[in-house]
Amino acid sequence: MRAFNVDGVLVGRPNQTVHEQSATQKYPIGTIYEPFGKRWRYCLAAEDITIARRGCPALIYNPWKAGAPQFGADGTTVTGNAGEPWVIATFGADYDVAKAVDVLQGGLLTLYLAAPRDDEIFEYTILGNDASYEATLADDRCKIYIDPPLSEDMTAVAADGIPSPYSAVGASGSGTTTRSFVVVPEIQVTTGYYFWGQTRGPAWVTPSAGWQTANYRDCCFHTNGTIIPHLDSTGVAKQRCGYLLADCVDADDAHIMLMLE
Secondary structure: OOOEOOOOEEOOOOOOOOOOOEOOOOOOOOOEEOOOOOEEEEEEEOOOEOOOOOOEEEOOOOOOOOOOOOEOOOOEEEEEOOOOOEEEEEEOHHHOOOOOOOOOOOOEEEEEOOOOOOOOEEEEEEEEEOOOEOOOOOOOEEEEEEEOOOOOOEEEEEEEEEOOHHHOEOOOOOOOOOOOEEEEOOOOEOOOOEEEEEEEEEEEOOEOOOEOOOOOOEEEEOOOOOEEEOOHHHOOOOOEEEEEOOOOOOEOOOEEEEEOO
């Protein structure tokens, strides 16, 4: 039996349970596990996650940040042949940094065609990548494996690329307002370890405080990863977490319907 279907969904129960971290990678980053109406994503911790049952943000940098594994169309082109499930990316000076094998796994490659087709955007899931290699500059080439395969030849087409948001999951107590929350783990995780993070379905998430006001059902993430009522009157567009499952009369608990994807 294949371990995965074509959608990247795990077939059967995982060898690494949702209550277990692993020093070695057992599944591709972003792999989906869906038991009993819940969805989990396979993740890599970029920091120690010491407060379990809170939301954890991704630490993905802006694609135009020099020196990061990501890359932007201002200095990147890709070339490949129709029918091939891979392209060769060529990087300018800002992005010719060494890229480890599969550091882009589960990410997104976006191609921007030139005029007169500049209103078309082609997007591909990144299945993995080889290590970058030197051509005319240090580390300025990289072979990237994609799905679906190319439908036509691509020659020096401008491209953005970003790793999976599940490949650099941060600490829930980071206190930042510049990162998006991507998963809720059930366990504490050591930096550099792999784990399952829940993204949707019934869940319990740490509340900042209980809320007992009628009609307050929608909840969002606070900067420390706890959840609070989503109040439009604040004028701040906080990230939605889901909605309360318990009655909001004396609702100090936080059983919610998680809706991160």
